[in-house]
Amino acid sequence: MAAVRVVLWGVALAAILHTATAERHIAAAAGHMCVVQANSAVTCRGNTSAGGMFGLPVNATFHAVTAGNDFSCGLTTVNSSLRCWGALPGGSAQLPPPSTFFVDAHAGPRHVCGLIPNGPVYCYGDASSLGAINAPPGVAFQGVSAGTDYTCGVARNHSVVCWGDGTNPVVAASTWRAITDAEHVAAGADHACYIRVNGSVACWGSNSRGAASPPTNLAYNGSVWWLAAGGGMTCAITGPSVPGPVTCWGTVTGNITNTGFEVACAGWGCVASTAASISGSGQVVVARAVGGLPLPATLADGDRVMVTTLAGSGAAGTANGVGAAARFYSPRGMSLDGAGGLYVADTQNHVIRWINLVTREVTTAAGVMGISGTTVGPHRCYPSLISPTAWRRMTLATYTWQTHRMVPFACCRVKR
Secondary structure: OOEEEEEEOOOOHHHOOOOOOOOOOEEEOOOEEEEEOOOOOEEEEEOOOOOOOOOOOOOOOEEEEEEOOOEEEEEEOOOOOEEEEEOOOOOHHHOOOOOOOOOEEEEOOOEEEEEOOOOOEEEEEOHHHOOOOOOOOOOOEEEEEEOOOEEEEEEOOOOEEEEEOOOOHHHHOOHHHHOOOEEEEEEOOOEEEEEEOOOOEEEEEOOOOOOOOOOHHHHHOOOEEEEEEOOOEEEEEEOOOOOEEEEEEEOOOEEEEEEEEEEEEEOOEEEEEEEOOOOOOEEEEEEEOOOOOOOOHHHHHOOOOEEEEEEEOOOEOOOOEEHHHOOEOOEEEEEEOOOOEEEEEEHHHOEEEEEEOOOOEEEEEEOEOOEOOOOOOOOOOEEEEEEEOHHHEEEEEEEEEEOOEEEEEEEEEEEO
16 A cells, blocks of 8 residues: 545445446436436435435436436436436426437536437537537437536547537647547546547546546556546546446546446546445445535435545655655554644654645655664564544554564654
């Protein structure tokens, strides 16, 4: 381990959110998330203050779901028609008749777009989405993804076409016009990424939060088969089989699960459906974005893991720095200091580090990097456990090697 992550636990979400087993079985928006359960019913959880977005159609079952700010939509199991509930801008009366068969649908904050079998994309919403509903005619698409007031689709000749708000960095950039090797595109708030035909990932748009800079291995690795983008982050699922590891970058960083079926992202973070057993039953894992929007209210009551990478990148090292620029070498014990910081026992570096929880800046609080102490005896000392004491002092349990076993050796104190 060479990064510091915070794990939060709640109490009851798993009893409600179940298996996500196929495309678009899990969706995330600014204030809520939805999943298609094993019985094809959709369940949504989150903030209930606006839109009636939890008032699902009675007796309806779905094989896919997607979510916008104040509404959700799904594709029905009967004839794959598009049905929406909540406050879709422009109302649900604009949706096509139930006889219209869709193969995919994806929502942005204020609009939703669907793909029909022979290639056209149809979008629904109103002028508040700044042109994101104006799908170009005459293009045969194989996929579609809706972002914040824009939409992008992958055409069957592997080009990418985007439309909507011309000031959004995704639409404004000329990058998408030159793409000729796309299989799938994922639209975020102000960036987009796509899977190439060789299975690697490339991105464009705003990179202010690192979401448009995929890890080097994914930029060249030909094994990406799922991609999702949100407000400042991107996640990919890779590997030769399903489920696979979910790797994220931007405001959600690192591996959030090794057994992901699907992942969806919003401004507050990402949610992935995972394998809970060999039989394939699923649970959800929520990865919270650093500096992102507040987690939807009832999601905080879930008993699934919420993981935030505060600092480090997974690579061992000694560097101080901000967020992913910092390096640790086998960090172990951690303790809050009660004043907005977190102490970390950086064991193999022989020092105590301190992380500012707001800025994610990492500094060295005590010790000399790479040099073990001798004040407690002649043996090599490794800080391992930290517990708070009065006056913001930290009691640090150190360890020494004796006959190939680690045993408590002594304690020291550090005061910031």
